[in-house]
Amino acid sequence: MKSYLLDSLENLFQHLAVSHKMFEPQSIPGSEDLHWLPSPKGPTSRYGTSKQVLPLAPAKGFLFPERELLFRFDGQTFIETLPEVAPQVLFGLQSCDLCAIAYQDQFFRQDSYYLARRKATILVGFDCLTPCDGGFCSTVDAGPFVRDGSADLILHPKGNEWLLIPASEQGLNAIQTLNLPPAPAEWRAEREQQQAEVAKMFPTDSHIRTGIERINQATISAEQWQRLGLQCLTCSGCTSLCPTCSCFTTFDTKTEGESNTFVRERCWDSCLYEAFQRETSGHNPSKEAGERLQRYWFHKFSDHYVDEFGRYGCIGCGRCEETCPGGIGVHSIMRRLEKES
Amino acid sequence: MSNPSKKVINTICPYCGVGCGIGLQVSDGTVTGVEPLPQHPVSQGMLCVKGWSSAFALDPYDRIKTPLIKENGHFRPASWSEAYQLIVDSFQAIKQEHGPNALGLIACARATNEDCYAAQKFARTVLGTHNIDHCARICHSPSVAGLRQTLGSGAMTNSIDDIEKADLLVIFGCDPTENHSVLGGRMIQAQQAGTKLLVVDPRKTRLAKLADLHLQLNLGTNIALINGLINIIFSNGWEDKTFIEERCENIDALRKKVAGYPPKRVAEITGVPVDQLHAAAKMYSQSERTFLAYGMGITQYTSGTNNVIAISNLTLVTGQIGREGTGINPLRGQNNVQGACDMGALPNVFPGYQEALDATSQEKFGTAWKCEIPQQKGLTSLGMTSEALNGRFQGMIIMGEDPVVTDPDQNHVLRALEALDMLVVVELVMTETAKVADVILPAAAFAEKDGTFTNCERRVQRVRAAIPPPGDAKTDWQILGELAKLLGYDGMQWPNAEAVFDELAQLTPLYQGMSYDKLELDNGLQWPCNDATPDGTKLLHSGQFSRGKGRLIPVDHTDPAEMPDSDYPLYLTTTRLHYHYGCGSMTRKSPLLERETPSGVLFIHPDDARKLSIQAGTLLRISSRRGEVETRAVVTDDLPPGTVAMPYHFKEAPSNLLTNTAQDPVTKMPELKACAVKIEVVTEQ
Amino acid sequence: MNLSMTPQPIHLVDQYDDGDHSRHYTFQLAQPTSEQIQPGQFFTLTLAGFGEAAFTYLTAPDEQGRFQALIRRAGVLTSQLFKTETGTLLGYRGPFGSGLWPIEEIKEKRVLLIAGGIGLPPLATAIEALLANGSDVGLIYGSRDYAGQVLKQERERWQQQMPMIETFDQAVGDQLSGTPLDHLDAINQQLGGEVEAVLTCGPEVMMQAVGRSFTDRWQSTDNIWLALERRMHCGIGLCGHCYLGSSYVCTDGPVYRWREFLKQQKVM
Structure with missing residues (x-):
């Protein structure tokens, strides 16, 4: 696809805002953390060359919300309740989170609730020119520059201007009427070069590589997993913040009025919970904390999933490290696996 | 768009x-x-x-959204004014006939400081009684009583940040990874970074499994163990002589007392081998900085206050207090139990622990509140229920607590509440206690109101309204203010939560230097915060103790009030589960948390299970001298043989039908951690 | 496979007690579908406000959409089902599962079915299919005790059609005792030769014992299949609960070849 020269983000933003609800990572008063919030005023000034900061939580909830209504029962009929989502733009996604969305696009490809939300959503990605704290996207092929096919529009800073790459049909349609000039021909090649430069700026990732190897060669004993599992406080923080985690449970709530009317919802679940697999009989295939921890990391780093998804389940954002109270987030656990091998 | x-x-x-x-x-x-x-x-x-x-x-599903009045055994929705009028008429009649001490109020350790302040002010001004209490009675009243005697202040001496500054963490009778998870997590991370970990607990808790040393003592033998450790410390000269000389008093009496606890005797009482006692005494005394934390495994005994004093003795003789990274840290249970105590939601103290019957304090508060301060001693929560059964206590307001599930001897509590002429319950959802109320008033939840909570490290933090309360629900201080006005008292008409805070800060020396603006700046302030310490206080007792010298008080081991015997051969201890909180009225609304644990379980050691032919999932009848419950078995060697454990969260299997109301003589803390039970297998149809 | 998370209406049309805490149910789909149900597949039932749970078909739906299931009372949902009156409207989703009983592959072989307790109903569709094919087939059914046995009517019929051994953990009188594996020689004798394929369903420990035993016997993991139970919340490979290694029991199972089961157990 052709790429364009954009002289002002403001123009693009306002153009998209005409027909879409705009969301952007923003801070709230009294805190520096970034949250995905409605952005009525236009792009923040964070883009470009400034130090990269990931939003606290990924954009997962826009497409796979923490709680979602599945259907209601009126006493006679089960009525599917697909979400009605107005066209929306997620503006300012980093490559890692985009890879996670691409991963979930695969996973939920037949889920009508996900699709209803996804179809209404345009993804605007930005290349990261610096590593973020704790991030290791380059190790797991998820960044630092936006991957082809993961965004609708890709923005790459060029001094005070931008290289704008429409990366999907939807992206191209969205900017058609802007009538942008084409970008200088050499910019695409320069971008490729620069990506390699930025990748070199990341701190050492030997522990991650060793850990991945050990997980795939299955050289970690049940005892070692069990020791690490003792440190899992089953808070569900890692699975809540992980942009690729997709497990859910369903639950019914009786509605007021008629005695047997009810709604069924699904909500995020976590494979670290002790009862995640426990059956009514009491039989539990993953009774031990170590087994559950092993499962979590297997799902993130096993080669078995690469065939289906074209990548690992981990996109290198490092959010689990930040939120794990037991000290077994991705960096900590991989360092332990490296040290205790 | x-x-x-x-x-x-x-x-x-x-x-x-x-x-x-x-x-x-x-x-x-x-x-x-x-x-x-x-x-x-x-x-x-x-x-x-x-x-x-x-x-x-916060799911609006099953929230109480309007006032409810009970008629012919059923609740019907009512307007605020109708509900208020019913309460006002009843309370006025009770007061006229029986005097103000026939009325009382249970405040809530889950509510804000503003709510708790309003609650105790309502009791003392509007009702005219010191009958005000809350659930700290059944968690940390012994900490408050014990540490006030020995140090002069009953709160955590350190900050949570000190966990990372310590060389040794000592965890006594609690499992922070279950009940204070984030703090427990920081302990695990500190240990990973090289800090040593010593756990004293009858159960093999998660931290016990990770610990460098675990003393698995017999239930109810804390004092013997601690006296034994002090004995070993003295015998080896491991005490901090300078610290004792300069900052403590009454050392001779303590030396004399612990001489009676030689290691061999202590090993017999506690079941902890002598070499482990020795190792623990050395670790504790010889570490540069020891952060000691304790919980319900210390306080919920008839010996609760003495247990706390014993711990205090240990920290004082080794000088493990008053410096960064070392001190004595009661882990407060509920989100605002520290604040509820600070606010004087207790019968014996005004806000800021100012004595309720002291003339100077009475004058101070009488003037500020423009009212006569009652002279008669107030009742504790269990005192109120006992008096209700004796016919001397008729009207009660319970703010967001569920004593039917959480207090000992459920039958006693239920009978007492049913004996009242007027029980008002201010609640979010229909709890077991709310079901026996005459009037229920809908309350706002934490996300629906502004205010402050005080955490266990004395940090006063801002709570902010995110959503409006459902239906007609209001905050506690609003409800009490409106009732006060109808009962003829004008001093509780605040425009907003900040105004309540400003009033309480002015009257509470510990909070005097605080305001909402200052609390915004750096995620709250730790008390005391006043003119002398405008930025708050991270560490208590650094130069001297709040009471001057640290007082060493000799205490003796006593058995729990009820020991296993041939009729009731097993010890029952009560516990909390990671997934649940109190009576479960909030946590049990989550389908995930609810799935994690079946509604009620009994933990039993494999040896005991084998003897009784019990397997995982077997339905059991557990009975004590007070009642019986049915629940299912979980077989685990996390407990010692001879002891079984039940969580107290579940109304379907209320462990408090079994527990003993025997009380700590000082604080009336009931002995929730130990009573005798027997177990039978129930044949299922 | 129906990918919707929303159930179809279904009526409970008949029920009778069949073993301890167990009942034999007949359901009727409000709108019969033409979709064929394969042996091994399962469906879910929704009870208004009590959630959803997975069960196996005892029979495939007929033209009127009627089918049967044997259900044991175990948790909240099944307890409610046991209180539910005939005629009540329930919710149905299915059929689910692509790991099936390998009828085509084994129909020419001498087949042994080994069931434990409530593991018999999931084998019923395989038994019927093999019998219909005229295959050489036998059954060993192990239960805790006599009251723990289910599918009384079906067993009486099967008794006439194939060799069958019933054994009990707590045998009384002249009942056979021991585990199903204790009776292999007897069933071989009745079948007139060494079995060549095994299908099993029951407690996972029992199935694993069966798998190991025949692996030793045959020095091969090829001709052994087992049907797994897992907690499930969708049936379509999304909720994540029923993982077995890198597979999902709801979509890749519920029937696994023993070799594949071992592989999935080991992948982690």
């Missing part, structure tokens, strides 16, 4: 005394999820399972 309503409101997690920062994601007026706060000094971007699930607790 118009933008949807979506925002994040930073506030404080409503579960437990750790006081983690939590961001509530709000979408179109509902809390849809939560975020951790990386910059929060306590939680540092972490939350526990309850915090992560807190959006469910």
